[in-house]
Amino acid sequence: MSINLTDREGAFPNLTTARLSLRELLLSDAPSLFAVHGDPESMRWFGTDAMTEIGEAAKMIQMFAEWRRSGSGVRWAVTRLSDGLFLGTCGLFRWNRNWRSCVVGYELAPIARGNGYMNEALSAAIGYGFDTMQLNRIEAQVHPENAPSIKTLEPLGFLREGYQRQAGYWRATYHDLLQFALLRPEFRRRT
Structure with missing residues (x-):
């Protein structure tokens, strides 16, 4: 069975x-994405260096679009329904169809943190992964000091599986990462 990352009409899978x-x-989101990814403090735990120019945000948006076209993942812009404010992004990538697994990634603008937005967004994205992509396992790698990210994953049912020594490299430093995973039967949908 072949699953692409679009709905029946070929459109992006809006949730x-x-x-x-x-x-x-969209490319019009580049300034908002750059505002998050250009802030060194916001990128402290993300796994990449902070962007230095807005063109990098446009390239990232194109990369996310290519993920979907190639069938290796999907990344959503997370916006507030009440006013359309861009809050961040979340997505599923490194989709291994044979193993029915992928990795989750996400980030929020500083103004959006602490409001439960990412838990709500991830609940929808993960539900899409299990229901539409037919995933059985979703993984997450988190810096051990990134308490807000751990606090976001655990209520969704993610369990810590291990400690990866020097698995990441950004800001000219190697970083240890915690390995988390969520299996389909463990998923606790939160909205």
Whole structure:
């Protein structure tokens, strides 16, 4: 069975929650994406160096679009339903169809943190992964000091599986990472 990352009409798989819209990232989102990815503090735990120019955000948006076209993943812009404010992104990538697994990634603008938005967005994205992509396992790698990210994953049912020594490299430093995973029967949908 072949699954592409579009709905039946070939459109991007938009998702809606009680407070959020998860939609396709557009080139017009580049300034908002750059505002998050250009902030060194926001990128502290993300796994990449902070962007230095807006063109890098446009390239990232194109990379996310290529993921979907190639069938290796999908990345959503997370916006607030009430006013359309760009809050961040989340997505599923490194899709291994044979193993029915992938990795989850996400980030929020500083103004959006602490409101439960990412838990809500991930609940929808992960539900899409299990229901539409027919995943059985979703993995996450998190820096051990990134308490907010761990606090986001655990209520969704992610379990810590291990400690990866010097698995990441950004900001000219090697970083240890915690390995988390969520299996389909363990998923606790939160909205």
